Every structure is written in structure tokens, then in C-alpha cells.
Amino acid sequence: MLGHKDSSFRSSSATPSPPSSSAPSPAPIRRRDPRYAAVRRKVCFDAPSRTADKGRSDGVEIGRDERTTGIAGEDIPKSALKKKQDYGITDIECEPWVQCDRCDAWQHQICSLFNERKNKAKQSEYICPTCLLDGIGNGEQLLSQTTVIGAKDLPTTRLSDHVEEWLAQHLNKERQERARSLGKSFDEVPGAEDLFVRVVSSVKKTVEVKQLFRKNFQEQDYSSEFPYKSKAILLFQKIEGADVCLFAMYVQEFGSECPQPNTRRVSISYIDSVKYFRPDIKAASGESLRTFVYHHVLLGYLSYCKMCGFTSCYIWVCPPLKRDDYILYCHPEIQKMPKLDKLRQWYHAMIHKAKEEKIVVGCSNLYDDFFLPTKECNAKITATRLPYFDNDYWPEEAEVILQKFENESTTNRQKSSTRRALKAAKRDTTQATPGDQNDVLLMHELGQLIRPVKENFIMIHLQHFCSQCCEPILSGKDRHPIDSEEHSFYMVEVGKVPSNTDDKDRTMASDIFETRMAFLNFCQANHYEFGTLRRAKHSSLMVLYLLHTSKCNVCSSTIEPAEGFHCQTCPAYNVCDSCHQKEGVAPHDHRLILRSTICRFLSQSRLMKQKLHLLNMAKKLNLMLQKIEESE
Incomplete structure (x- = not known):
């Protein structure tokens, strides 16, 4: 509801009206720190100030007795102080303001969806919503005719088109099922509308193998680096006329040209969301429509990966700590962060749908696939077979373990435990090299760390894997048991898997979306928060402006x-x-x-x-x- 014309413009980053009293030279209160507000006074200060020493430069002093606090010469009873704590900078009295050039009324810039970056020259006219409505009633043309560029105007890619079309088709099907179950027509039941999926970053990167791991396995022709494509995918919805970013996801794609063991593998690194999806109703399946949509964004992505020739997808289930953010800065207070078991159930519910859609052929975990020996698999149990992803759990732990091995001398290391580990790994104890010993012991110690929590390291199989060599079957015919009956097989024709995983989507570089931390830090520095709907609207507006x-x-x-x-x-x-x-x-x-x-x-x-x-x-x-x- 902004009109921009070539005229003088006034804005303020401080509260201009009405005036409020404050302590002289106030020190900023850190984000999320407890603060105390004086009842019926526009004064607030942090917790340390409540028991401040004399001589503070901000005017906060100890009162005449221990029951009062002195503010600018005035004693305020401590009983009149109310403890508050903001999740992010959400105190409306601290927000920047903008003044209407017609009625001189002041509005919050965030409430007005005002783009301060666009008005660096201070030469645009701001017209408040009240004046706009009055002008429209009088037949005036107050809004400029420039096109409003939003989420739908961001460049599309093959990936974004595929996921968006997948989502639209399944939402349409779900709405039909819901209407049928309620005995109503399609148009009589509400549906999710104005959803846009966009890839905002798609850049080539390299994960470098850590020093000690590279040193221990250099004789085995283990690659020193693995190239991959990092992508950031966003889901927007137009809510009350404004685009809001609801869901964000970062993925790593290791293509067909990447060396083993990362060849044709995908990792879903981070996902994040805020609870503003509309409509807030149940889907025909009984789950929330919001969950249905987010699941199908992931299903659409996995479907695209399978179509491009990727063979597996890895997910490390690790919810953020309380008050921590993964991608989007600040979340609604009413939004509960899922516990580990709930998040794991959420992923497995998505994987179950993927199996029904014939996207996923199987699901396991990192431990069972790479640490656990089986009668059928002839593949060697070695750390060089573990997929090596950027910022993953096991590479960090492996480096700590290998450092411990270096600190121990060969003579001090327990030979009996080494022999037991080698025997368990079916290695020749007489001809084992120091490298073999380190490999076996590393897998042994990593296995001890991962085994108790192995269900948190999900391996999704997009293609069938050979039970003998444990390699993906990319062509020809696949034979596997019926209902796990021993030696009972039936033939499955494996669909043609592309020889190259390159989807031909162009590189899309973005400074703010290069990594999830880059975007999170950018939002923190500019106070682009998603803790309330009005802030999420403004933050999304600014992000879209910078993308355009x-x-x-x-x-x-x-x-x-x-x-x-x-x-x-x-x-x-x-x-x-x-x-x-x-x-x-x-x-x-x-x-x-x-x-x-x-x-x-x-x-x-x-x-x-x-x-x-x-x-x-x-x-x-x-x-x-x-x-x-x-x-x-």
C-alpha cells in the first residue's frame, strides 16, 4: 500500500511521535536478553541495570533503598517493573517509522511494507493506507502504474517448474478427495493458492576432504575433494496480498562426474519453515495441509533427482536447539520446534509417501548400509565407502578419532583390541598395514558412535542397489527376492537412468543465499525476522527486492x-x-x-x-x- 513518486520523503529510524521518555544515552539491549519495563512509563532497561552500580552513564542507578531503581533521578519501585523478553527485535517502540506526505501521520515501516533500501535518495512520496483509500474514493490515481515484482517473477528453472507442477497436481487431487469425503463440490472446499517454488541459488562448490582422513587414505586413490552443486529452494505464498517465504531448503547434489563414494548422491542439508501457511486446515489424509504441502515439496524434489539419475538421498535428522535458527531468522512463538523423534517420524512419513509414489525403492540408514556386514554383500567395510558430505556428522568425528590415533604411539595402542577389530572386519591380522589398522579401528569407533542413533542418519534409495557388490543398478534387469523369501526372485526392468545427472539449469549465484549461514547472518544484521506475520511479510519483501x-x-x-x-x-x-x-x-x-x-x-x-x-x-x-x- 505504498505509492512512490518523485517528491520529498521523510523517514525515521527512531520513534518520532509520540515522544517517549528514556534514560540518557541508553545502551542497546541485546537480542533475547531479559529486560524490565516500568509500568505506565516508556522506559525499559536490561537485567544488569536493575542492580546497577552508581556512576553508570545511561542514567540507571540504585535507588534510595534496595526496593527501588533510579532512572534519570526518579526512583521507580522494583515491584512496578515487569520482566519481558523478546524473541528477536519485536518491540514495536524500537521499530523505524515513516511519515505520510499527505496527512503527516506516522506509520511503522514494517507495517507499511516500506522498502527503505529503494528510497536511498529520499525522493519518493509515501502515502499512508488511509489517504490511499480516501483518494480511491475520490477517484484519484495515487498509486504508480509500475509493475509490482514478486516471487512469481523470479526466474524459473527446470527444478522449480517440476516441483511447482508436482505440488499443484497433488494439491488439486487432495482437494478433490476432501470435497468428496465432505460431500461437497470442489469449489466449496478451501484450497491452497498462490504457491510459488523458486531456486534462488545454484552454484558449483567443492567439499575438501579433511587433512587427517586424506593422509590416512591417500594410498587408496581416495579423492582429495568432491565437487557438488549447492542449491537453495524457497516456497512462497501470497498472503493478504503480500508474498511470504514459508519454507526454505538447502541441498547438495553430487553428480555422475563426482568420484566415488559420492557419485550420484544427494544430501538434504537443511530445511526450515514458519507457520503461516493458509488455509490452516486438515488435509483429506488427516494431517495438516501445511505438512501435506511441505512433504510434497520434498517429494517433488526427490522425484526430480530420480529423473536426473541420482541414486540415493541422505538426511541427517538433527532438529535445532531451542531459540536457534537454521535458515529463517526468528520463528513464531506459537510454533513448536519438533523434538528428535517427532522430526524423524515426519521424515519417515514423507518417505512412506515417496514409496507409494514409486519414487523411493527402499530406505535404510548409514550404519546398516556401510558398517554392518551381511552374508550377501561382498563390498569391503571401509571408511572410503562412506559418502562424504559437506558439514556432515561423521567426517568431523572421524578427524577427532584419527587425531587421537596420531597422538597414540603404535606400541601404546592395545594390540589385542586391534587384532579383534581386524578379525571382526575379516582382515588378515598378519599382513595388515598401519593404514588398514587405522581404517578398521576408525570404522569400529565410528560405528560405536553411530549405532545407538543410527535411525537419525537416513539413506533413501532412489534406485535399486545390487545385494552382492552394493552398487546402484543403472541399467539392465534387476532380480531380487519376493517378500524376503530365500532364493525366490522375480525380474524387474530397471528404467533407463540418464548417463549424466546434469539438469542443464543455469548457475544462479546469490551472495545472500550462498550458504544458509550467509542468509541467516544477512537477516540478523538487517533485522529481517519471521517471528510475526507482519515481519515475515516485510522480510520477504526485502529479500525479493534484493533478488530482483x-x-x-x-x-x-x-x-x-x-x-x-x-x-x-x-x-x-x-x-x-x-x-x-x-x-x-x-x-x-x-x-x-x-x-x-x-x-x-x-x-x-x-x-x-x-x-x-x-x-x-x-x-x-x-x-x-x-x-x-x-x-x-
């Missing part, structure tokens, strides 16, 4: 959304209007097009996809009707 803006490759100035020029061949090359107009200033080998043209093209292409989808549905319906008529 670019830096000029010539003068480094900020290019606003739908402004400037862009190279379709070089995705990272953008030029502002000023540099483009100056002859010879911005030479480039490829043709540059208007960024506004890209926005229009994206909108038109989405409409075209919708039309094609409707045409395909109509063709299928006509074919079905023809078959029915022929049968009659």
Missing part, C-alpha cells in the same frame, strides 16, 4: 527491478541505463536486452504453460469421451 536487483558490471551501481539491460548469454552481466547510453562505456560481445522485457517474457511464458496444460487436459478428456462413446 542487480549490480551494474560497469559502475557497480544498484539496478532496480525491471530496469537496465541484461545479457542472456552471460547470466551475471547487467548494465544500468546510464552506462548503456554512453557509447563505448559498456562494450560487450553479446546482445543486451531490457530487463523489463525479461519480466514480461517470464509472465507470458507462465501463461503459455498454463494454456498448454489446459489444452493437453482437454485433449485427454476428448480422447476419454471418444473411447466411452465407442464402447457404447
Whole structure:
């Protein structure tokens, strides 16, 4: 509800009206620290100030007796102080304000969805919602005609299109089932609308093998690094006219070109969400519709991975500690963080759906797949077979264990325990090298750590694995037992798995989304919180604005959304209007097009996809009707 025109603009980062009393030279209260507020006074201070020493520069002193606290020369009874604690910077008295240029009323910038970054020059006019409504009633055109660019206008990828289409199809099916169970028509039951899935970061990275692990296994041609593609995926929903980021996910994709043991493996590193999804109702299955949607975002992603030729997906189930954030900064107080067992159940419920959808062929855990010897598997039990993911549990623990081995001399190490470990691993105790000994002992100690909590390290199999060599079956025919009956097999034709896992999606670099910590730190530094719906709206607005803006490759100035020029061949090359107009200033080998043209093209292409989808549905319906008529 903002109007931007070329005019003078006034904003304030402090509370301008009404004036409030405060201690002189107040020190900032740290986030989440307890604070005390004086009843009927606009004064608050932190816990240490309540028992402050004399001579403090912020005006907080000990009162005339122990029952009072002195604030700027006034004694306030401690009984009149109310203890408060904010989850994030949510005190509305500390928020920045903006003044209407028509009625001079002050509004919170967050409530007004005001974009302070866009108004660096202080030359835009702000019109409050009341004046806008009055103007519309009088027939005035107060809002500018510029296109509002939101989540749906972000660039799409094959992955985002696949997940979004998957989600839409299953939501439509769920709504039909819910309507049928309630005895109502499709339109009579509420459904989830205005959902947009976007990949906001897709960059090539490398996880380097830690020093001691690399040193111990260098003779086995173990790779020193594993290349992968890191992706950040967001789910937005338009709520009350504003885009809100509801769900975020970071994944690691190790492709077909990556060395073993990471070849064709995927890791879901982090997921996070905030509880604002609409409508807040139960799905036909009995679970919340919110859970249904988040599960199907993951199912759509796993379906895409299977289609691209990935063979397995790894999930380390590890909920955040209380008050900690993984991706989104601050969560609603009413949103309960799941305990470990609940989160594990949540993932397994998703995996059960994936099996029903024929996406997943099996599910196990890291310990059973790589630590536990079986009669059928001929593969060697060794640390070099463990998938090596970035920021994972076992590589960190392995480095600690190997450091302990280095600190111990060979003579001090218990030979009997070494022999027992080698024998258990079916290694020749007489010809075992120091490297073999370290490998066996490392797997033994890692196994002791992982075995009690093995259910937290989920291995999802997207393709069948050979029971003999434990390698994925990528082509040909697969034979496996029926209902675990010994030596009873039936044949399964393995679908054609792509020889290359590259999905041809372009690289999408984003400074703020490069890692989950980069985004979290960015939100913390700018107070972009998701703890309340109004803050989530404003934070999402600012994130979308930054995703739509670019830096000029010539003068480094900020290019606003739908402004400037862009190279379709070089995705990272953008030029502002000023540099483009100056002859010879911005030479480039490829043709540059208007960024506004890209926005229009994206909108038109989405409409075209919708039309094609409707045409395909109509063709299928006509074919079905023809078959029915022929049968009659």
C-alpha cells in the first residue's frame, strides 16, 4: 500500500511521535536478553541495570533503598517493573517509522511494507493506507502504474517448474478427495493458492576432504575433494496480498562426474519453515495441509533427482536447539520446534509417501548400509565407502578419532583390541598395514558412535542397489527376492537412468543465499525476522527486492527491478541505463536486452504453460469421451 513518486520523503529510524521518555544515552539491549519495563512509563532497561552500580552513564542507578531503581533521578519501585523478553527485535517502540506526505501521520515501516533500501535518495512520496483509500474514493490515481515484482517473477528453472507442477497436481487431487469425503463440490472446499517454488541459488562448490582422513587414505586413490552443486529452494505464498517465504531448503547434489563414494548422491542439508501457511486446515489424509504441502515439496524434489539419475538421498535428522535458527531468522512463538523423534517420524512419513509414489525403492540408514556386514554383500567395510558430505556428522568425528590415533604411539595402542577389530572386519591380522589398522579401528569407533542413533542418519534409495557388490543398478534387469523369501526372485526392468545427472539449469549465484549461514547472518544484521506475520511479510519483501536487483558490471551501481539491460548469454552481466547510453562505456560481445522485457517474457511464458496444460487436459478428456462413446 505504498505509492512512490518523485517528491520529498521523510523517514525515521527512531520513534518520532509520540515522544517517549528514556534514560540518557541508553545502551542497546541485546537480542533475547531479559529486560524490565516500568509500568505506565516508556522506559525499559536490561537485567544488569536493575542492580546497577552508581556512576553508570545511561542514567540507571540504585535507588534510595534496595526496593527501588533510579532512572534519570526518579526512583521507580522494583515491584512496578515487569520482566519481558523478546524473541528477536519485536518491540514495536524500537521499530523505524515513516511519515505520510499527505496527512503527516506516522506509520511503522514494517507495517507499511516500506522498502527503505529503494528510497536511498529520499525522493519518493509515501502515502499512508488511509489517504490511499480516501483518494480511491475520490477517484484519484495515487498509486504508480509500475509493475509490482514478486516471487512469481523470479526466474524459473527446470527444478522449480517440476516441483511447482508436482505440488499443484497433488494439491488439486487432495482437494478433490476432501470435497468428496465432505460431500461437497470442489469449489466449496478451501484450497491452497498462490504457491510459488523458486531456486534462488545454484552454484558449483567443492567439499575438501579433511587433512587427517586424506593422509590416512591417500594410498587408496581416495579423492582429495568432491565437487557438488549447492542449491537453495524457497516456497512462497501470497498472503493478504503480500508474498511470504514459508519454507526454505538447502541441498547438495553430487553428480555422475563426482568420484566415488559420492557419485550420484544427494544430501538434504537443511530445511526450515514458519507457520503461516493458509488455509490452516486438515488435509483429506488427516494431517495438516501445511505438512501435506511441505512433504510434497520434498517429494517433488526427490522425484526430480530420480529423473536426473541420482541414486540415493541422505538426511541427517538433527532438529535445532531451542531459540536457534537454521535458515529463517526468528520463528513464531506459537510454533513448536519438533523434538528428535517427532522430526524423524515426519521424515519417515514423507518417505512412506515417496514409496507409494514409486519414487523411493527402499530406505535404510548409514550404519546398516556401510558398517554392518551381511552374508550377501561382498563390498569391503571401509571408511572410503562412506559418502562424504559437506558439514556432515561423521567426517568431523572421524578427524577427532584419527587425531587421537596420531597422538597414540603404535606400541601404546592395545594390540589385542586391534587384532579383534581386524578379525571382526575379516582382515588378515598378519599382513595388515598401519593404514588398514587405522581404517578398521576408525570404522569400529565410528560405528560405536553411530549405532545407538543410527535411525537419525537416513539413506533413501532412489534406485535399486545390487545385494552382492552394493552398487546402484543403472541399467539392465534387476532380480531380487519376493517378500524376503530365500532364493525366490522375480525380474524387474530397471528404467533407463540418464548417463549424466546434469539438469542443464543455469548457475544462479546469490551472495545472500550462498550458504544458509550467509542468509541467516544477512537477516540478523538487517533485522529481517519471521517471528510475526507482519515481519515475515516485510522480510520477504526485502529479500525479493534484493533478488530482483542487480549490480551494474560497469559502475557497480544498484539496478532496480525491471530496469537496465541484461545479457542472456552471460547470466551475471547487467548494465544500468546510464552506462548503456554512453557509447563505448559498456562494450560487450553479446546482445543486451531490457530487463523489463525479461519480466514480461517470464509472465507470458507462465501463461503459455498454463494454456498448454489446459489444452493437453482437454485433449485427454476428448480422447476419454471418444473411447466411452465407442464402447457404447
